Amino acid sequence: MKKFKLTLIALALAAGTVSAQPPAPMNPKADGIPVTKLSRLRVFADEQDMDQQSKLQYSQLLNEAKQKEALVPESDPQVKRLRAIAARIVPNAQRWNPSAANWQWEVNLLNSDQVNAFCMPGGRIAFFTGILTKLNLTDDEVAMVMGHEIAHALREHARKRAVQSTAVSLASKLGGAVLSSYLGIDPRITDAGANVAGQLTVMKFSRGDETESDLVGIDLAARAGFDPRAGIALWQKMSAVNAQQPMEFLSTHPSGNSRIQDMQKQMPLVLPVYARQRGLDVNKLPPYQTSPLPKS
Ligand SMILES: [Zn+2]
Numbered sequence: 001m002k003k004f005k006l007t008l009i010a011l012a013l014a015a016g017t018v019s020a021q022p023p024a025p026m027n028p029k030a031d032g033i034p035v036t037k038l039s040r041l042r043v044f045a046d047e048q049d050m051d052q053q054s055k056l057q058y059s060q061l062l063n064e065a066k067q068k069e070a071l072v073p074e075s076d077p078q079v080k081r082l083r084a085i086a087a088r089i090v091p092n093a094q095r096w097n098p099s100a101a102n103w104q105w106e107v108n109l110l111n112s113d114q115v116n117a118f119c120m121p122g123g124r125i126a127f128f129t130g131i132l133t134k135l136n137l138t139d140d141e142v143a144m145v146m147g148h149e150i151a152h153a154l155r156e157h158a159r160k161r162a163v164q165s166t167a168v169s170l171a172s173k174l175g176g177a178v179l180s181s182y183l184g185i186d187p188r189i190t191d192a193g194a195n196v197a198g199q200l201t202v203m204k205f206s207r208g209d210e211t212e213s214d215l216v217g218i219d220l221a222a223r224a225g226f227d228p229r230a231g232i233a234l235w236q237k238m239s240a241v242n243a244q245q246p247m248e249f250l251s252t253h254p255s256g257n258s259r260i261q262d263m264q265k266q267m268p269l270v271l272p273v274y275a276r277q278r279g280l281d282v283n284k285l286p287p288y289q290t291s292p293l294p295k296s
Pocket residue numbers: 148152186188205210213
């Protein structure tokens with residue numbers, strides 16, 4: 001028993017070393033949102049179990065969508081668009097979690113009115129057509145949503161949550177059945193009418209995890225050359241749409257306004273990253289241009 005405990009401590013310590021390079025002003029990798037350590041708690045949920053469960057659940061979801069003719073084909077311009085945006089964001093993922101180098105990233109689009117998107121552990125991403133159409137997202141805004149969802153996976157929030165929520169003893173390993181409940185969908189932007197993904201458990205992330213994902217998401221997107229100011233426009237659109245048709249996320253999550261304020265505060269850190277990608281002086285960036293919400 002003693003030996004096992006030591007192993008766990010060693011694991012926790014090893015996890016603690018997963019952090020950023022020390023800041024160096026001239027190093028482009030050192031600007032943007034500072035990288036913090038991943039939660040040590042997460043090591044008590046088995047990474048491979050999480051990955052297997054996520055893989056299974058993702059393929060079940062895709063199969064079910066296919067049967068309902070709700071899986072948008074690869075040839076569709078919106079699928080190509082999502083994959084092109086992901087291809088720009090993914091190379092920046094390792095900054096936030098070195099193990100992402102080995103992830104098998106997937107991006108799919110499900111035909112559903114839901115205003116939602118998620119990224120399961122291991123880089124399995126899905127968007128619902130509702131979020132693209134109801135919010136009329138620009139590429140920059142899609143990148144903000146994608147960055148946020150990818151951030152939950154990179155920061156292993158589901159893995160940490162699985163440990164916290166079940167109050168398992170530190171030495172026990174979570175079984176697959178328990179784990180599968182923690183791979184679910186980000187409820188941040190879930191509206192009331194669930195259909196395709198109705199059987200998937202909704203993941204409730206903590207407020208702290210949501211804030212971290214907002215900031216990691218804008219950093220990921222800025223490094224990929226997407227305008228971080230789109231994060232603010234995105235949340236303004238969310239609030240406007242929510243006023244007409246309430247979405248559940250506002251009851252369980254920080255309001256759009258506090259998110260916008262948190263993101264505003266971090267703009268001085270991420271705008272230079274974006275400006276560098278665009279080859280522009282940060283003071284000469286043109287104002288961010290969003291697109292209008294569709295007429296309802
Ligand atoms: Zn979230």
